[in-house]
Amino acid sequence: MPAPHLRRFDASHDEPAPPRGARRSGPRGRARRRVRLGAGIAALMLVAGCGGGGADDGKITLTVDTFSTFGYEELFKQYEAQHPNIRIRHRNVVQLDDYLPRLEKWIAAGRGAGDVVAIEEGILTKFMARPDRFVNLLDHGAGSLQGNFLDWKWKQALTPDGRYLVGLGTDVGGLAMCYRTDLFAKAGLPTDREQVGKLWPTWDDYIATGRRFAAKVTDAKFVDGAVNLYNSMLAQQASQTVGHTYFDPSGKLVASSNPAVRTAWDTTLKIQQAGLSAGLKSFEPSWGTGLKEAKFATIACPSWMLGVIKENAGAAAAGKWDVAAIPGGSGSRGGSFLAVPKGTEHPKEAVELVKFLTSPQSQIAAFKARNNLPSSPQALDDPAVKSFRNEYFNNAPVGEIYASGAKALKPLYLGENTNPVNQRFEDALLAVEQGKLTPDAAWSKALGDAEREAR
Amino acid sequence: MTASTRLRRVKPALAGRLLAKRSAGRLARWDMKFSPYLFVSPYFLLFAAFGAFPMLYTLWVALHDWDLVGSRDFVGPANFRMVLSxxxxxxxxxxxxxxxxxxxxxxxxxxxxxxxxxxxxxxxxxxxxxxxxxxxxxxxxxxxxxxxxxxxxxxxxxxxxxxxxxxxxxxxxxxxxxxxxxxxxxxxxxxxxxxxxxxxxxxxxxxxxxxxxxxxxxxxxxxxxxxxxxxxxxxxxxxxxxxxxxxxxxxxxxxxxxxxxxxxxxxxxxxxxxxxxxxxxxxxxxxxxxxxxxxxxxxxxxxxxxxxxxxxxxxxxxxxx
CATH class of the missing domain: 1.10.3720.10 (MetI-like)
Known part of the structure; x- marks a missing residue:
């Protein structure tokens, strides 16, 4: 995950849909904002109230802090029903970018955080340097749960000496390519997802398909924009090769020498220079409008992106989007963890809740609710996941598409400053799309700015 | 003689009265001098708490390499030097x-x-x-x-x-x-x-x-x-x-x-x-x-x-x- 961006979506828990996107795509948190921007900013200005739990009527209140959508609403109800002495208070911050500074403040101050907090993988690296700020889950019997998680997911939240477990994994972000069947039909391209996947085994094939598309369709572009494409491609290339993006595991900035970064950059710009990009920046309002107005035909979609698409494209586009394999093979972008900050008054109960929420059964439930791809091999193998179809996406077998490759996913190491560095790369790509910089000038600018961020 | 004794006898009382007058005068003078400050003080007290203190504290933070979660090392004017360039x-x-x-x-x-x-x-x-x-x-x-x-x-x-x-x-x-x-x-x-x-x-x-x-x-x-x-x-x-x-x-x-x-x-x-x-x-x-x-x-x-x-x-x- 290269930092996928986090965008998140809705704050209202009752809304039926989408995803949780926990991820940020790149770091910029830009969020998606349509209507929510105002709310986000307002939330940003408010210092969130206290955390912690108190017991009034003898019940223990556990506060859970999340961002985006984790799909836990039903699970909370279920847990409360099974544990009459527990009351769960859910605090959700829609945008990851608003959530991160707050979380960091809480953890630094040692108070303010909920009893359970969601940690996106981009920031986990930072907290792994100070594991003592969190309850060691190994002290509460979490060690026996190792088999419930993909090996690398488990290790991401484990200190190198294996003695301190900061969090338990929730989801991972398998990659696919979403496309609009009506625009494909208009361009004379196949619309069946199997055949579409066969159009583009490689990114070069994807570009060739894009050219075919552009020759026929003039009122829509082939892909949404450089930013989302680059973030997905970087995650894919890095996890298939060296296993890290801008920083190597020793924390050294290697943006200029990591072939995965260069490949993702070059390929993205090749697509952009071929005139296939709508030039929209993911999660900005006009990107949302672009989805709604069908201004582009394909978009790289990590599993959590499905809900984002559905929410933005709206009911009018139901059945028009479909999901095919992504060019260039599997990869993972995004994914989160649940942890218990040291400041909690109820460590035992909070850990129990974390165990419950990250159990294979709960992961299956969250997948059904928000398409958050489980990080548990049992859940990934579960028929309920494998056979899950997403009605909105033309009934695509998203369970099969995402889950089948998930176990083969390789971990990606992200350094502490990955998010700001990635933002500088996104900015440089955007400047190329705006015609302000040549690709070469943009590359040197991104590298120079990255050094400033890594300082 | 009698007159002088009387005078002497009167003196303490007079002195006391004079003294009282003088201290009342001083109070009045203090009143004149300091009350206005007292009246405007709420603003300055609030400003001290919510304006001056944060400003000075910000200055203090600015003299450090201050990472929210990590280190807090005193670095003197290094941050300012960096900002200027x-x-x-x-x-x-x-x-x-x-x-x-x-x-x-x-x-x-x-x-x-x-x-x-x-x-x-x-x-x-x-x-x-x-x-x-x-x-x-x-x-x-x-x-x-x-x-x-x-x-x-x-x-x-x-x-x-x-x-x-x-x-x-x-x-x-x-x-x-x-x-x-x-x-x-x-x-x-x-x-x-x-x-x-x-x-x-x-x-x-x-x-x-x-x-x-x-x-x-x-x-x-x-x-x-x-x-x-x-x-x-x-x-x-x-x-x-x-x-x-x-x-x-x-x-x-x-x-x-x-x-x-x-x-x-x-x-x-x-x-x-x-x-x-x-x-x-x-x-x-x-x-x-x-x-x-x-x-x-x-x-x-x-x-x-x-x-x-x-x-x-x-x-x-x-x-x-």
Whole structure:
């Protein structure tokens, strides 16, 4: 995950849909904002109230802090029903970018955080340097749960000496390519997802398909924009090769020498220079409008992106989007963890809740609710996941598409400053799309700015 | 002898009375001297708690390599030295100053004209006067969101209208001039009415006989405006200019929302202001020491800017004093 961006979506828990996107795509948190921007900013200005739990009527209140959508609403109800002495208070911050500074403040101050907090993988690296700020889950019997998680997911939240477990994994972000069947039909391209996947085994094939598309369709572009494409491609290339993006595991900035970064950059710009990009920046309002107005035909979609698409494209586009394999093979972008900050008054109960929420059964439930791809091999193998179809996406077998490759996913190491560095790369790509910089000038600018961020 | 004894006997009482008188005098004097300070002290106490202390503490933080979660090492003036040679900081200063000029000059001129118009007798006077305040009571976020949509590249109303005249769509966030213009429009939309009301209030306190005398001497309305209204408004104009300087240099919400929450203010930082840069350092890079140094620099810039404004406007208003 290269930092996928986090965008998140809705704050209202009752809304039926989408995803949780926990991820940020790149770091910029830009969020998606349509209507929510105002709310986000307002939330940003408010210092969130206290955390912690108190017991009034003898019940223990556990506060859970999340961002985006984790799909836990039903699970909370279920847990409360099974544990009459527990009351769960859910605090959700829609945008990851608003959530991160707050979380960091809480953890630094040692108070303010909920009893359970969601940690996106981009920031986990930072907290792994100070594991003592969190309850060691190994002290509460979490060690026996190792088999419930993909090996690398488990290790991401484990200190190198294996003695301190900061969090338990929730989801991972398998990659696919979403496309609009009506625009494909208009361009004379196949619309069946199997055949579409066969159009583009490689990114070069994807570009060739894009050219075919552009020759026929003039009122829509082939892909949404450089930013989302680059973030997905970087995650894919890095996890298939060296296993890290801008920083190597020793924390050294290697943006200029990591072939995965260069490949993702070059390929993205090749697509952009071929005139296939709508030039929209993911999660900005006009990107949302672009989805709604069908201004582009394909978009790289990590599993959590499905809900984002559905929410933005709206009911009018139901059945028009479909999901095919992504060019260039599997990869993972995004994914989160649940942890218990040291400041909690109820460590035992909070850990129990974390165990419950990250159990294979709960992961299956969250997948059904928000398409958050489980990080548990049992859940990934579960028929309920494998056979899950997403009605909105033309009934695509998203369970099969995402889950089948998930176990083969390789971990990606992200350094502490990955998010700001990635933002500088996104900015440089955007400047190329705006015609302000040549690709070469943009590359040197991104590298120079990255050094400033890594300082 | 008797007299002297009597006198001696009287003395202590007299002395006591004199003493009492003297201390009452001292109390009265203290009262005169210190009570006024006591009366104004609540403001200063609050300012000490919520103004001076944070400022000094910020200075203290600025002298450290202060990572929120990590280290807090004393580094002396290193952060300030870095800020002074930081091109991203000076870029932000340039943007802020540029947007301040682009926004404030037309805004104050417009406010002046508006106030002059509102100062005439007309129907629906109160309604119109209240009306200019309407943009102010709208939340900044709402204004920024609406204007950002108006200025959107692909789906914005402004590009749509420009399209009628055959113009290509403008990518408002891509160019410095276009982003500054768009943001200045938001600022002016919000603040012109406020300044107009201040001017209007000042205009109404100008003695009417000045105008009558001028009218008798044959001065036209325009002439009256330039030779009576404007000079009499000078202190008010200085006030609004300083307030606008302070506000303009702290410009934050409009450019932030114009860039959809992008703290860097555009792909090439075309419209990042100093406060946004401070925010980016504090909450993007989590470098509190550096962010504090930036905010102190901003404080100094505002101080100097207000002073320059004050001196310049005094001189321009020149001879009247």
């Amino acid at each position: 930081d091109p991203q900081f000076w870029n932000a200063v340039w943007n802020t100053a540029g947007m301040f000029v682009v926004a404030t000059v037309p805004q104050l001129l417009l406010a002046l004209m508006l106030a002059n118009a509102l100062n005439r007798r007309m129907r629906g006077q109160t309604l119109l006067r209240m009306g200019v305040l309407a943009p102010m009571v709208t939340s900044v976020a709402a204004v920024a969101i609406v204007f950002s949509q108006l200025f959107s590249r692909d789906f914005g109303l402004i590009n749509y209208v420009l399209g009628w005249f055959g113009a290509d769509p403008i990518d408002w966030t891509a160019e410095r001039w276009s982003s500054w213009l768009a943001i200045s429009v938001m600022v002016d939309w919000r603040w012109t009415g406020y300044n107009a009301l201040i001017y209007l209030a000042a205009m109404q306190s100008i003695p009417k006989d000045l105008y009558e005398a001028a009218a008798i001497d044959g001065a036209s309305r325009r002439r009256q405006f330039w030779t009576i209204t404007l000079p009499m408004l000078r202190p008010t104009i200085i006030f609004t200019a300083i307030i606008s300087t302070i506000g303009g240099f702290q410009l934050f919400t409009e450019p932030l929302l114009f860039g959809n929450g992008d703290m860097a203010g555009g792909s090439l930082r075309q419209f990042q202001t100093v406060t946004m840069y401070m925010f980016e350092n504090a909450f993007g890079r989590f470098d509190y020491g550096y962010a504090s140094a930036v905010s102190w620099m901003l404080f100094l810039i505002i101080l100097v800017g207000s002073l320059l404004n004050f001196l310049w406007l005094r001189r321009v208003g020149g001879g009247a004093r």
